[in-house]
Amino acid sequence: MMKLRLFTPGPTMVSPDVLLEMAQPLDHHRTSGFKEMFKECTELLGYVYQTKCQPLILTGSGSAAMEGAILGCCKPDAKTLVCHAGKFAERWVKILKRFKLPHVEYKLDYGHGFKAEGVADMLKKNPDVKAVIFVHSETSTCALSEAQGIAKVCKDHGALCLVDGITSIGTIPFKMDEWGIDVAVTGSQKALMLPPGLAFAAVSDRAWQVIESHDSPSFYNDFKAYKKSQADSDVPWTPNNQLVRGLRFTLRQIKAEGIENVWKRSASLAKGTRAAAKALGLTIYAADPADSVTGINIPAGVEDDKWRKSMRSKYGIHVAAGQGELKGKMIRLNHMGYVDDVDTVGAIAAMEWTLAEQGYKFEMGAGVSAFMKAVKG
Numbered sequence: 417m418m419k420l421r422l423f424t425p426g427p428t429m430v431s432p433d434v435l436l437e438m439a440q441p442l443d444h445h446r447t448s449g450f451k452e453m454f455k456e457c458t459e460l461l462g463y464v465y466q467t468k469c470q471p472l473i474l475t476g477s478g479s480a481a482m483e484g485a486i487l488g489c490c491k492p493d494a495k496t497l498v499c500h501a502g503k504f505a506e507r508w509v510k511i512l513k514r515f516k517l518p519h520v521e522y523k524l525d526y527g528h529g530f531k532a533e534g535v536a537d538m539l540k541k542n543p544d545v546k547a548v549i550f551v552h553s554e555t556s557t558c559a560l561s562e563a564q565g566i567a568k569v570c571k572d573h574g575a576l577c578l579v580d581g582i583t584s585i586g587t588i589p590f591k592m593d594e595w596g597i598d599v600a601v602t603g604s605q606k607a608l609m610l611p612p613g614l615a616f617a618a619v620s621d622r623a624w625q626v627i628e629s630h631d632s633p634s635f636y637n638d639f640k641a642y643k644k645s646q647a648d649s650d651v652p653w654t655p656n657n658q659l660v661r662g663l664r665f666t667l668r669q670i671k672a673e674g675i676e677n678v679w680k681r682s683a684s685l686a687k688g689t690r691a692a693a694k695a696l697g698l699t700i701y702a703a704d705p706a707d708s709v710t711g712i713n714i715p716a717g718v719e720d721d722k723w724r725k726s727m728r729s730k731y732g733i734h735v736a737a738g739q740g741e742l743k744g745k746m747i748r749l750n751h752m753g754y755v756d757d758v759d760t761v762g763a764i765a766a767m768e769w770t771l772a773e774q775g776y777k778f779e780m781g782a783g784v785s786a787f788m789k790a791v792k793g
């Protein structure tokens with residue numbers, strides 16, 4: 417018998433309750449029942465984002481919302497600044513390049529998060545920038561950027577602030593309105609505890625002014641089309657009905673737990689995991705670690721592939737590998753969504769057993785014990 421536990425930072429684990437909810441008979445989307453469900457999801461998403469904006473619910477993975485955000489907010493005659501220190505920031509750059517949109521990159525070494533002062537310096541050097549894009553929690557390096565400070569710098573400069581919150585919204589503190597963020601995107605398969613297939617975008621009034629001033633080159637991911645339908649709790653194209661049903665279920669769960677308690681849970685899991693790594697003599701990759709996902713460096717003498725494959729095949733713990741240039745250098749453990757202390761202590765035990773298989777020297781149980789003390793000490 418083997419229980420699979422997904423510790424990847426997306427898709428994350430989905431609870432059996434949610435799977436059962438989505439196994440209900442399919443209903444048509446042009447019905448009053450669907451509209452009510454859609455409206456409730458929009459309101460609850462506003463709670464998760466901490467915004468009065470009505471977040472859009474798009475069909476597609478997070479990248480659909482990224483593309484829609486760029487094509488709406490980054491006009492062909494305006495320059496965008498992209499903060500780039502990881503694979504997901506690189507995706508934002510690729511979208512800008514594909515559509516030949518003017519942009520400038522602000523690069524930091526991988527593992528570092530962006531700070532307000534650095535962005536302010538870049539804006540001073542590039543006064544014509546009209547929009548700034550940054551990844552709040554860079555899933556590829558597990559590093560956190562300073563969202564609140566960067567949003568303020570953008571506002572002072574008069575630029576729109578676009579945030580990739582795909583592994584931050586619903587897992588670490590995120591306050592769209594209070595911080596003055598203009599566009600924030602996420603996807604269903606991370607903190608929202610669903611399979612992949614829905615993307616979300618919350619848009620400020622300031623950003624709508626830009627979006628409404630031109631025609632987006634995208635037909636399918638056109639935010640204007642979504643906004644128009646949303647006024648009637650509807651969607652422009654056939655939606656992923658069953659995921660919307662699941663979304664209502666998971667958003668109600670988040671509301672019942674309280675968003676601050678969700679943030680605390682992820683922070684505690686991350687703190688415990690970092691303590692466990694230290695106790696095992698392992699090191700954390702990110703200089704500015706995020707609480708949504710932890711990247712642990714692979715120690716000398718341990719083979720990455722063998723380690724991860726053994727964790728999955730023997731103990732059902734599926735952790736993520738490093739991406740791009742970080743492949744073979746780290747493993748990543750998720751703290752978003754449907755994951756708790758007991759799951760995580762199990763993942764640490766699996767890490768220990770499989771490290772021992774490769775002859776890595778440590779005191780068996782030291783990681784588990786450090787986790788237990790850090791989260792309940």
Ligand SMILES: Cc1ncc(COP(=O)(O)O)c(C=O)c1O
Pocket residue numbers: 425426477478479480504551553554555556580581582583603
């Ligand atoms: C920070 C971040 N941005 C963007 C994406 C891309 O989202 P998707 O794979 O849902 O299109 C991901 C997915 O892992 C992510 O973690």
